[in-house]
Amino acid sequence: MDGIQVHIYGCLLIFIVLSLSATTALPARPAKTTTITSTSSPSQVNSNSVLVALLDSHYTELAELVEKALLLQKLEDVVGHKNITIFAPKNEALERDLDPDFKRFLLEPGNLHSLQTLLLFHFIPVRVNSDEWPSHNSDGIHHLTLSNQKVHLYHHKKSGEKTVDLAKVIRPNDLIRPDGVIHGIERLLVPQSVLEDFNRRRNLRSISAVLPEGAPVVDPRTNKLKKSKKTGPPPPPGAPPALPIYAAMAPGPSLAPAPAPGPGGPHHHFDGEAQVKDFITTLLHYGGYNELADILVNLTSLATEMGRLVSEGYVITVLAPNDEAMAKLTTDQLSEPGAPEQIMYYHMIPEYQTEESMYNAVRRFGKIKYDTLRLPHKISAEEADGSVKFGQGDGSAYLFDPDIYTDGRISVQGVDGVLFPLEEKDDKSDSIEKSTPVSTKLVSPKSRRGKLLETTCWMLGTMRQQFDSCQ
Secondary structure (H helix, E strand, O other): OHHHHHHHHHHHHHHHHHHHHHHHHOOOOOOOOOEEEOOOOOOEEEOOOHHHHHHOOOOHHHHHHHHHOOOHHHHHHHHOOOOEEEEEEOHHHHHOOOOHHHHHHHHOHHHHHHHHHHHHOOEEOOOOOHHHOOOOOOOOEEEEOOOOOEEEEEEOOOOOOEEEOOEEEEEEEEEEEOOEEEEEEOOOOOOHHHHHHHHHHHOHHHHOOOOOOOOOOEEOOOOEEOOOOOOOOOOOOOOOOOOOHHHHOOOOOOOOOOOOOOOOOOOOOOOHHHHHHHHHHHHHHHOOOHHHHHHHHHHOOHHHHHHHHHHOOOOEEEEEEOHHHHOOOOHHHHHOOOHHHHHHHHOEEOOOOOHHHHHHHHHHHOOEEEEOOOOOOEEEEEEEOOEEEEOOHHHOEEEEEEEEEEOOOEEEEEEOOOOOOOOHHHHHHHHHHHHHHHHOOOOOHHHHHHHHHHHHHHHHHHOOOOOHHHO
16 A cells, blocks of 8 residues: 555656656747837837838828838837827828929928928827827927927817817827827928928028128229229128139149138128038939049049038039949049049039029020030030930930939039040141141142243244144
């Protein structure tokens, strides 16, 4: 009997040991979740996130603009740390109700910062459900958006409508997720800073140059300083600089110009360096113009010189060859000292021209010529195939990517070829050809011999003598 009990206890002990070993050998299986992992950030966004819900929702216009504005990474980082509330305009508000000029302004590559500011104005880093809206008796509440500007949430007492600034909430709690909520609104929210930027870009006169106080007065006839002791009235706002742009350029391509005066002073200088940086950044974001940006920044000091000229009030139009055209340049064309600068100078026009202004000019006047920064060469333009063609013959180029960057001071127009001025040897050959007819008028020895023979025959004929050689 005792042996049987010992045997039973032994079996129970073995069973308990095996159970404990099985539980320690097999870890608990975690719950299967789908996450969107960013390659450049440690934050992870769950598939049930409000950001994923926005991208898959019927607010397609807003979702498309968020992707175009390169805001997904920033929003993923915010959602990974806190809840958010999204005010999503209906698609009609972005498709048909939006001013076409304002929409074109937002989609221009050079206005990416304004587009990002406008979109982030629709996100607040706190969860506000429909039942958490301010009450009727309150004056509303202000929330700071991701663009660092405040929106006003209000609940109207008479109509019972809930509003965000001037937009009415038409679909409260449209999409609810654990990390946020989306409310549908009837119109786009436009922050004041973006509206001011749009009006400033639209009215180019408001950003025209203003000469600094005490600037020298130059006689345009002699291009020399006037010696009059009397100082006239200050130039009106928007007056162009007195000196031509060629007099303000650096002495040579190897000499780096002096730094441009900084903005914000009492003279209201332009921040040309910032505008040139913005223009080069736009080229890189636009794509296909990396070689030109590399020449302007790394191979030469032209970017610095352009910034100085813009700061002094000058305007420049750049005919930018794309990467495919720049790849056709040979080593000999770039190896000579100063060759890259001379090539780029020939692609810079000291005027502010857009696609519309150049096309209207060639349509109205036919073939026209623009001055370039490479004196004394000019660049010709004419209408061809519904576009603008620059140059002549095989060395011509067409306007390929119009209005890549236009800010009122710098205009960038993409072309599909590298332009070169006519070579001096062509001019010499033309002069030789023109001088050839003059040399034919000289009397050759053979023609002189014929004249003498004719005179002799006439003299002998008077004496009535006949020679067989004269007949």
